Amino acid sequence: MFSKFMVLFSVLFFWGSCFAGLKPSQYRHISLSKPKIKVRIGDKLKKVTISGTDLKRTLHVNNNHKKFPGRKRIRFNCKSFTRKNKGKISKPILLASVSSQTGLISLDRTKYQGRLHVVTSPSEESCDVIQEVDMDSYISGLLSKEMNGAWPVEALKAQAVAARTYAFYKQTTQQVSRKLGHQAYYDLESSEKHQVAGDFFATTLNTDMATTDTAGYVLVTKGKGNLTETFFHAKCGGKTLKPSSVWSNRVEGYSGVSCPFCDSHGKKNWKESISRARMVKFLKWAKRKGHIKFRDSLLKNKIRLAKDKFKANNLRIYLGSKVLVLKKPLLRRYFGRFSVSSNNYKMVSKGNDFRVYGKGLGHGVGMCQLGALDLADRGWDFKKILAHYFPGHKLVKLY
Template structure:
């Protein structure tokens, strides 16, 4: 029986009566891990509801159970005024779960346990979902892909997302980056992965998850590395070192990226004013992201040398000064709206007095192209073949 069907039966009864790497420590036969996902942040108030709730206040270890339907409100802006929290960093305040397996936060239902964590500054709250990793993957698929897509594309996404999540968990990546205990393994956002709720789970996403249960991608030497994916490569797939400067084991090749052209928006065009471009150049020098012999000051004539989408760098002259810029730095500075991908070319337009940007694709361009995976699945490729194409330096392994 599928998870969703199981919980729907319970709900019916209730309503009737009321970039690092590691060697994997998980091996086949190990229990399924639990993941902690930050699903909301910086909330002034949090309303939790459910049936037969169990609540634990972690400071003082106060536990209480409630029969029937119950709604609990947390006034998060009061935590910062409490002397006990004044000098603390983010603190695990409370945890709530239900006999039904579901807890409602606002209008969203989550499986597992919901944690309330004080935010930085202790004047608001973050909401963290603790759930089994396979349930997390099943809900995620409808957000990171379309649940109506071919099952083999969904399976490929399930393996990629599971690998990414396990790497975050095993390396304690978020806490190490923050320099403190984070109380979550990753967040539900484009920064990490967009997760779903209970009602995002479908028969297709559940099937794709169960038929790949515990499968992850590792390097030939057995190392678990970050497994990346993006919406559309636009014809060019990049390595991590070409986008973020740091190399990652297993990403030694640039796979063919010609399979997404028939899906989604093919091309995009944007404009960058001269003034904004000048600010960008000065920012690059300040951050020491370009090598120049002289300090960049004032306003000079900018001449872009012949550019095309196949190039990962742009060459230009700032007056007599020659500058080479990695293209992903444009997206880092200007953002994803102005630069939807790292696959673009730029030229000066005298009539518009601006730099015209012509690009293809959507996302950072590293790892699996999701629309490419869709196309390959429609061509009859299985998920193993799809993953082997996009991750030739990795192999499948059962983690649990």
């Protein structure tokens, strides 16, 4: 399709993370001894620099293969390529793949395991970088980012199973990008949106042990044995929530559970002030999104709030005689996690303004990580921890 060289590069000496569940027939193919995962670790990059020892590079457009003995650095000018082919790129294109005989390779100055792929980005004049790596190498590096590599091994094991289940679900369903759909070259991205991946140096003895001891284990629903998304968060503040309470979509196998275990860990409580003007903007946003209906003229009335409590799932707001019922997570979705740290809160009126008093940190669905830490300190093993936070699921070994 393209007559010119796909990418400009130079070689230099180098010295220096209701949705239906997946039925068993849809995921049982994951029986390989070392399944792999593709993770987007860089996006919208104008230039890409990959380095390592004894590199092997493939330019896919013309099937050009080349080996570089010794320590080398390879540069890709994504901006130049995409600019030259502007209007010709309608979907992600795999430009190049680079690997090392050592099994280690660097993107800029960060060292990773596996292979790196350079792919055109949906954003014009840039590229994405995808790491292709063994699933369990990915999990071991992830544990230090999503939890803490120094935590008790049983807590890390529980996290490893949850993260592995989430990764396999994303990989099998290809639910990674609404914009790209099945054309996305990666299975999930390294971000808080999915899961934060670690580099080679993120692994510890504990994360390696937790990954090895749980190799192949995932959570599936009891009864049907379906593979679903497994969620986790930092601190629930006393109770966990169902996905439908937070995101309006039902995920099979979930129920909210009591969790007093995280109370003595992390930040105790949080609070936020919301002015009347900010509340008006929030209500208008909720109306635009279709969550509530009201006439804008009603905003001239005093905004009144029904008595709220922590265990309530909804806010009841009055505009004159009009009653608005809003799910509590909408407040966090609009104001953001830095203002509304969790979905476990109560709101009170202060004159024309409002105060939000909350507990916990994160969306509150699935496993409470600080709760898992406390339970591991009490002597619970990972199976018992997972059974508490995912009572509608069971463990199975895929490989």
